[in-house]
Amino acid sequence: MRGKQQIQQEVDKILDSLEGIQRATANPYLFTRIKASLQKEEKSYWTKAFIFISKPAVAATAVVIAIFINAAVFFESGTKTNQTSQESEQLFASEYNLSSDSIYDATIDQQ
């Protein structure tokens, strides 16, 4: 029982150990470091852009998008060609009276 009380007391003391804490002070040269960092950032704008583009995730995403666009264009043009060829076939058939209707009509006429 006494042990439990002791533990409780010590825990309370630990919890109170930050009472009266003073603020930690920063490095006096912090402003110089910040200025240097700002100047470095201005210089390395293009380097940063290059680093961003060459990140594996960014590069992989770009490749996937490129493949996707290529595939989309390929399939889109495939269906268009199909449609166009069907249309031109119909046009050709009607031009030379080759459509099934006209042949049927022609046979009826002959009879």
Next chain:
Amino acid sequence: MDERILVEQLKQGDETAFKQIVETWQNMVYNTALGILQNAEDAEDVAQEVFVQVYESIATFKAEAKFSTWLYRITVSKALDHVRRKKRKKRFAYVQSLFGADNQTIIEKPDFNHPGVTLDNKERAAVLFKAINQLPENQKIAFTLHKLEGLSYQEISEVMKSSVSSVESLMYRAKDNLKKWLTNHYKNNN
């Protein structure tokens, strides 16, 4: 000088105003980062990042909030990012060590001693900081801002963009978790 005037001057690109801003708030930013990161070098890096961001995004600061609240927000978010980055690196190093790709040994973090703690409380405070490090992010932030920076629950709620009651609840849970952790620690070490 009035903080509003300083902010306005910085918005116009005045370097002297920026220097004054850094000098006025550097200890506040550093102390907050130090409390969260528990490492002097990391805290310095984060303080630097915070002021770089302040310089770059001062145009987005609206006078509705206090400048110090805005600074606290940036500091907390940068410090948390730093913690996450470090954790990722640590995990990666651990995986590498499993595959024997790197012979570097993972160094255990030494006890953190905050320079502002009174001498007779040093040992106990080191244990408390260890316990604080086990807390979930939100509880850690609320507890650190309250105990290290002396912010009121109202001020913490403004920094964390939440209600005072949720800060109260965070603080209650933080203290409860710390008590549990410290009791276990005390039992195991005595």
